Each structure stands twice: as C-alpha cells, then as structure tokens.
Amino acid sequence: MEPLPVTPMPQDAAKAVQEKQLLLSRLLARLAHEIRNPLSSLDIHVQLLEEDVAHTPPEVRARSAARFRIIHTEIERLNNLVKQFLSLAGRTAVNRQPVQVAAVTDHVCALLRPEAAAHGIEIALELPEALPPIVADPDQLTQALVNLVLNAVQAVGREGRVLVAARVEVAANQMHIAVTDTGKGIDLENVEALFEPFYTTKEDGSGLGLWIVRQIAVAHGGMIRAENAATRGAVFTLTLPLRVNEENHG
Numbered sequence: 001m002e003p004l005p006v007t008p009m010p011q012d013a014a015k016a017v018q019e020k021q022l023l024l025s026r027l028l029a030r031l032a033h034e035i036r037n038p039l040s041s042l043d044i045h046v047q048l049l050e051e052d053v054a055h056t057p058p059e060v061r062a063r064s065a066a067r068f069r070i071i072h073t074e075i076e077r078l079n080n081l082v083k084q085f086l087s088l089a090g091r092t093a094v095n096r097q098p099v100q101v102a103a104v105t106d107h108v109c110a111l112l113r114p115e116a117a118a119h120g121i122e123i124a125l126e127l128p129e130a131l132p133p134i135v136a137d138p139d140q141l142t143q144a145l146v147n148l149v150l151n152a153v154q155a156v157g158r159e160g161r162v163l164v165a166a167r168v169e170v171a172a173n174q175m176h177i178a179v180t181d182t183g184k185g186i187d188l189e190n191v192e193a194l195f196e197p198f199y200t201t202k203e204d205g206s207g208l209g210l211w212i213v214r215q216i217a218v219a220h221g222g223m224i225r226a227e228n229a230a231t232r233g234a235v236f237t238l239t240l241p242l243r244v245n246e247e248n249h250g
C-alpha cells in the first residue's frame with residue numbers, strides 16, 4: 001500500500017521553527033560563554049608579554065607596539081561580540097527603564113546618516129509633537145532600530161530615502177516605529193523567511209539582523225511586521241507596548 005503523504009500542519013511548522021530558534025539561541029549563548037574564558041586568558045598573557053618586551057632593544061619595542069595595539073583592539077572586538085551574543089541569545093534579559101523614543105530614534109538616524117549620505121540616501125525622522133516614554137531596554141531598542149535602518153539603507157543602495165516614523169495608538173496601548181525605504185521592496189509570499197536566522201540575500205550578510213529584531217520585539221512583548229510601501233519599497237514596523245503590566249514583567 002502506498003504510504004500516505006505526510007504534510008506538516010502549519011502549526012507544526014511554526015513550532016518547528018520556534019524550536020530551531022530556541023536551540024540556536026542556546027547554542028549561541030553557550031558558544032559565547034565558552035569563548036569568554038580563553039579570551040580573558042589571552043588578554044592577561046598579552047599584557048605579560050608586553051611587559052617582557054619592555055626590556056628588549058628599542059627597535060624591537062617599536063615594532064611590537066603596533067602589533068600589540070592591533071591584538072588589544074581585536075581582543076576587545078571579540079569581547080564586545082561575545083557580550084552582544086550573551087545579552088541577545090541568553091535569557092534575553094531585558095533591562096527595562098523609561099525610554100524617550102525621540103532620543104533613541106534621533107541617535108540611530110545620526111549614527112547612520114554619514115554612511116547613507118555617502119550613497120546619496122537621505123534618512124528622515126518624523127515624530128509627533130509629544131511622544132510618551134515607553135518602558136524598554138534602550139540598548140536593545142537602539143540595536144533593533146540600527147538593524148532596520150541599516151537594512152533600509154542597503155535596500156535603497158543608491159539615491160533614495162529612508163523614513164523613520166513613530167506613532168502612538170493609545171487605545172491599543174501601542175507605539176509603532178516604522179522604517180520605510182524607497183528600495184525594491186520585499187516578496188510578500190516569503191516574508192516569514194526574512195526573519196529566520198541566517199536567511200540573507202547579501203554577499204556579506206549574516207542573516208541575523210531581522211532575527212535579532214524579532215527576538216528583541218518579542219522579549220518586549222511586542223512584534224515586528226514587514227510589508228510593502230504604497231508606492232515603492234518596504235516598510236518594517238516595530239510595535240511595542242506603551243506601558244508594561246508590572247505583574248507580568250519584573
């Protein structure tokens with residue numbers, strides 16, 4: 001007898017994706033932990049080596065100085081990477097505090113404007129007069145917005161516009177922060193794939209940007225949605241709760 005074709009139910013598929021992401025987060029956290037110890041040992045021994053070299057002839061010292069600088073910079077870079085992964089892939093500890101969204105969006109736009117301007121891309125910010133503060137982790141919110149604006153700039157490529165706009169929906173207890181670009185837009189049939197870890201269409205992309213945005217959104221009790229703009233380009237909307245229920249979140 002022919003075996004019946006097994007088609008996974010959509011629910012099962014969603015659960016499988018969720019489990020895969022959970023496993024991946026655990027692996028990343030574990031990896032970050034394991035890398036941290038040898039890194040601090042490296043740091044100490046490079047410092048000791050530097051002290052040894054201090055007793056060598058001047059020309060040896062001069063040559064080593066530049067190399068030591070590079071080693072220190074690279075160790076610090078690795079340390080920062082590990083820290084980022086630990087904060088994101090770990091228990092996603094959210095350091096909640098009142099956050100002025102105007103200040104965060106301003107900062108993100110200012111950060112990415114020079115790079116965008118070099119490609120003829122304008123980054124505009126549109127905020128209503130008075131935005132209430134939200135309760136969020138300012139570092140994670142910054143990271144999520146950097147990822148979205150960077151994607152928008154990359155989607156435009158050359159000559160275009162990226163708009164960051166925030167709006168409040170008081171009745172729904174929500175703040176929406178939308179990043180709109182004038183790029184080529186997204187394939188709506190495959191929109192879920194964009195948020196999967198390691199999905200990328202870029203030569204040097206890691207495919208973790210949007211996955212991280214989603215992790216951050218969910219950790220805040222919010223969500224991230226992707227659609228196409230009315231004229232052209234894509235819109236990524238990060239939705240966060242205005243006020244957090246104290247009973248649910250410590």
Ligand SMILES: Nc1ncnc2c1ncn2[C@@H]1O[C@H](COP(=O)(O)OP(=O)(O)OP(=O)(O)O)[C@@H](O)[C@H]1O
Nearest residue numbers: 151152155185194200201205206207208209210234
């Ligand atoms: N604004 C956008 N317009 C069109 N496509 C987009 C946009 N943002 C993301 N994408 C698509 O989603 C994919 C995944 O994005 P994601 O940020 O997760 O990874 P990445 O940008 O490719 O790599 P990384 O963020 O690590 O540099 C991108 O490769 C791109 O194909």
Ligand SMILES: [Mg+2]
Nearest residue numbers: 147151209210
């Ligand atoms: Mg990206």
